[in-house]
Amino acid sequence: MAGMTEGLRERKKRETRERISDVATGLFMARGFDNVTVAEVARAADVSVNTVFNYFSTKEDLFADRQDAVVELPPTVLRERRPGESAVRAFLRDYLDAIDTRHWRHGLNEGADVFAKIVADSPALTARMRQVHVEREEALARALADELDAGADDLTPRLVAAHLLGTTRILSERAMAMMTAGEGWERIAPPCCASRPSSPSACWRRAWRPSAQGRGNDESPARQAVTCAAGLRMNVSNC
Numbered sequence: 001m002a003g004m005t006e007g008l009r010e011r012k013k014r015e016t017r018e019r020i021s022d023v024a025t026g027l028f029m030a031r032g033f034d035n036v037t038v039a040e041v042a043r044a045a046d047v048s049v050n051t052v053f054n055y056f057s058t059k060e061d062l063f064a065d066r067q068d069a070v071v072e073l074p075p076t077v078l079r080e081r082r083p084g085e086s087a088v089r090a091f092l093r094d095y096l097d098a099i100d101t102r103h104w105r106h107g108l109n110e111g112a113d114v115f116a117k118i119v120a121d122s123p124a125l126t127a128r129m130r131q132v133h134v135e136r137e138e139a140l141a142r143a144l145a146d147e148l149d150a151g152a153d154d155l156t157p158r159l160v161a162a163h164l165l166g167t168t169r170i171l172s173e174r175a176m177a178m179m180t181a182g183e184g185w186e187r188i189a190p191p192c193c194a195s196r197p198s199s200p201s202a203c204w205r206r207a208w209r210p211s212a213q214g215r216g217n218d219e220s221p222a223r224q225a226v227t228c229a230a231g232l233r234m235n236v237s238n239c
Contacts (some may be wrong), residue, residue, distance in 0.1 A: 036050055041062060074161070088164070136165055141162075
């Protein structure tokens with residue numbers, strides 16, 4: 001699709017960026033992030049150091065080359081939910097799809113344990129991933145605030161964003177720990193827990209339904225989010 005809309009110059013720039021990123025990723029996987037220099041990446045990719053920095057502002061950007069897509073994913077899931085579908089159900093559906101397809105967007109792909117180890121072994125990357133999580137929550141909170149027309153002092157969008165993304169992060173971290181321990185995917189992949197009322201997915205469905213019910217619930221969305229967060233701590237082992 002990209003080749004149908006981009007010119008020759010744009011295509012060459014994209015291909016150069018992808019080649020540099022792929023070469024850098026291979027070196028990081030083989031030797032660890034902190035043990036590879038930008039100069040070594042440039043040499044292996046057959047480009048100059050200046051060329052690397054033309055495409056990637058920092059060394060961390062070489063590793064987190066999908067950061068923009070990762071940050072934009074939660075608002076996209078919210079905006080593209082089906083007619084009548086609540087935000088909670090949309091995120092649940094997206095996560096279960098990632099389980100079924102072993103997609104990278106939630107860290108459930110093959111090789112994700114290698115990615116996690118590279119991050120864990122590097123203080124710089126650990127800090128970078130934490131910042132990515134913050135940016136994801138902020139992006140989703142802004143999108144929620146827009147839909148609710150929430151005021152600047154309304155904490156509901158931030159609370160709901162933290163709950164939704166905290167849920168996916170906790171489940172992915174658990175899956176990652178099992179991968180690292182050598183567990184097979186058949187034991188890692190949670191069953192389709194939508195039918196189990198005690199599961200985190202049921203908690204998600206109770207947490208917030210902006211598209212269907214708005215603000216007319218007896219219990220506020222913020223209170224529901226906090227209540228379900230507490231329930232998640234008790235029920236995470238069930239999914």
